[in-house]
Amino acid sequence: MTDAPLIAILDDEPEIRRLLGAALEDAGFRIQAFARATEFEAALRRITPDACLIDLGLPDRDGLALVHRLATESGAAIIIISARAQLQDRVTGLELGADDYITKPFEPAEVVARIRARLRRPAQPQGRAGAAVRFAGWTADFDRYMLTAPDGTETPLSHAEAEVLRMFTDNPRRLITRGQMLETLGGAAGDSFDRAMDVRISRLRTKLGEDPRNPRLIKTIYGAGYIFLAEPG
Numbered sequence: 560m561t562d563a564p565l566i567a568i569l570d571d572e573p574e575i576r577r578l579l580g581a582a583l584e585d586a587g588f589r590i591q592a593f594a595r596a597t598e599f600e601a602a603l604r605r606i607t608p609d610a611c612l613i614d615l616g617l618p619d620r621d622g623l624a625l626v627h628r629l630a631t632e633s634g635a636a637i638i639i640i641s642a643r644a645q646l647q648d649r650v651t652g653l654e655l656g657a658d659d660y661i662t663k664p665f666e667p668a669e670v671v672a673r674i675r676a677r678l679r680r681p682a683q684p685q686g687r688a689g690a691a692v693r694f695a696g697w698t699a700d701f702d703r704y705m706l707t708a709p710d711g712t713e714t715p716l717s718h719a720e721a722e723v724l725r726m727f728t729d730n731p732r733r734l735i736t737r738g739q740m741l742e743t744l745g746g747a748a749g750d751s752f753d754r755a756m757d758v759r760i761s762r763l764r765t766k767l768g769e770d771p772r773n774p775r776l777i778k779t780i781y782g783a784g785y786i787f788l789a790e791p792g
Contacts, residue, residue: 564609564678568592569599569625570640571618575663579612579640582667588674596620603633610636610674615643615652623655630656630717634704636677637718640665653755656717677718692728694789695776697767699724706766714766723759727777727787736784760785 566588568579576592583590591606593599596617611629615622622641629637639652642663649660659673690702696709704716706724716724722744726735740756764774778786 563587563589564674565589565591565606566674567599567602567606567608567611567635569594569596569612569617570614571595571616572614575614575640578667579670582671583674586671586675596622596625600625608633608635609678610638612638612640612670612674613657615639615641615648623651626652626657627655630719631715634716634718634721636674638670638673638677640670650754654758656719658719658722692725692791694728694731694791697789699728701725708768716766717762719755719759720763720766723756724763727785728789728791731787731790734780734784734786739784 566583568576568583568590570576570579570592571594573594576594580590580592591602591608593602596619611633613622613626613629615626617625622639626637626639629635636659637657638659638661639657640661640663641648641652644662649662652660658677661670661673691698691700693699698707699705699716699721700707701721704718704721706714706716708714723740726740726743737753737756744756760777761771764771764777767776769776776787776789778788780786
């Protein structure tokens with residue numbers, strides 16, 4: 560299917576590439592698999608993956624640096640698949656912009672389920688015409704993963720940042736709890752999710768020109784969650 564989502568696999572282990580590739584193709588996805596970061600980065604000039612599965616233990620590049628680059632330059636969902644199972648590794652990966660973190664060994668069916676969970680969310684915000692949402696002079700284009708300031712300056716959004724902002728614009732002036740974020744955005748409950756969410760919201764505030772001591776658009780309700788104070792229109 561030419562319109563099926565394209566999943567890029569970057570792992571230097573042939574058996575992992577074979578295992579993931581077979582599971583994803585059986586699930587109806589298109590795949591492109593790479594053994595080295597240089598091959599993957601060269602391919603990004605001609606392909607636009609919907610999701611990327613990234614191993615951190617690459618022979619020619621720091622996997623975390625690659626995750627950070629993808630998060631800042633691409634709208635693809637980023638899922639780390641790594642043998643590094645320590646909490647700090649998971650936290651660091653999520654802080655650098657990954658949407659999810661799966662440790663090896665893994666069940667291919669779980670990877671397929673995680674990808675589907677990431678890609679099933681529509682680019683178009685619920686109940687709104689078009690994928691661009693305007694609020695307080697800003698425009699969030701969820702098709703292009705782009706945030707446009709009132710003065711016309713454009714700033715790219717990572718996939719993770721776009722998910723959070725879309726959740727806020729879909730639920731203006733309503734308290735959104737951590738539990739609701741976990742249910743909507745997916746992931747595993749715990750310190751790593753909380754830390755990653757704090758980082759995503761902090762980055763969104765920075766891109767929105769917010770004063771961290773007195774934010775106008777994303778209000779923290781301590782012990783409860785967040786409220787998005789702008790009314791999209």
